[in-house]
Amino acid sequence: DIQMTQSPSTLSASVGDRVTITCRASQSISSWLAWYQQKPGKAPKLLIYKASSLQSGVPSRFSGSGSGTEFTLTISSLQPDDFATYHCQQYNSYSLTYTFGQGTRLEIK
């Protein structure tokens, strides 16, 4: 089974900062990676799919990159609404199976 490892587990940052979250796969997953934002008590919200495609309606300060085993989510200039937990998820085109990273909590410094 493919394992997904996110780092860091917790990230402290300030409004206006540029932040990067990393997700590593235990084997190559090509570009089959999505990123989600989740706020306390709420369902996850899709931000990025296919490693770098921005979901409709998501602000352009969010971007994704990477392929193979290493991926990053970057927020170019943190806004107050961005403090949340971020999850990466691997998927594929041949079976409906999924694996999530353990999550990264982005908190206010």
Next chain:
Amino acid sequence: EVQLVESGGGLVKPGGSLRLSCAASGFTFSSYAMNWVRQAPGKGLEWVSSISTGSSYIYYADAVRGRFTISRDSARNSLFLQMNSLRAEDTAVYYCARVANQYHVDFWGQGILVTVSS
């Protein structure tokens, strides 16, 4: 507007059963594969099960295989999860989620809490 509304959660004793439902609206339900994903209190997201559009392909996580059964009724625009032999470690918020045409999960319900405790 896409809506996924879960129901059927609650408190159940270890070894008991529960059936979750997810009512879908705002899109052509029969054209989308669907998932169940869960989140234990204070923990990360865990994929549970998936079902293809025509129910031909069904997948389960190892943790639930043999105990949970996913199904769908396109006439009723509904997704189901029958959970048997429940354990304390199955305690979680369960989310119904839609699989986009490019295979990622693009929309989630609000979630329903299942608590397994004596």
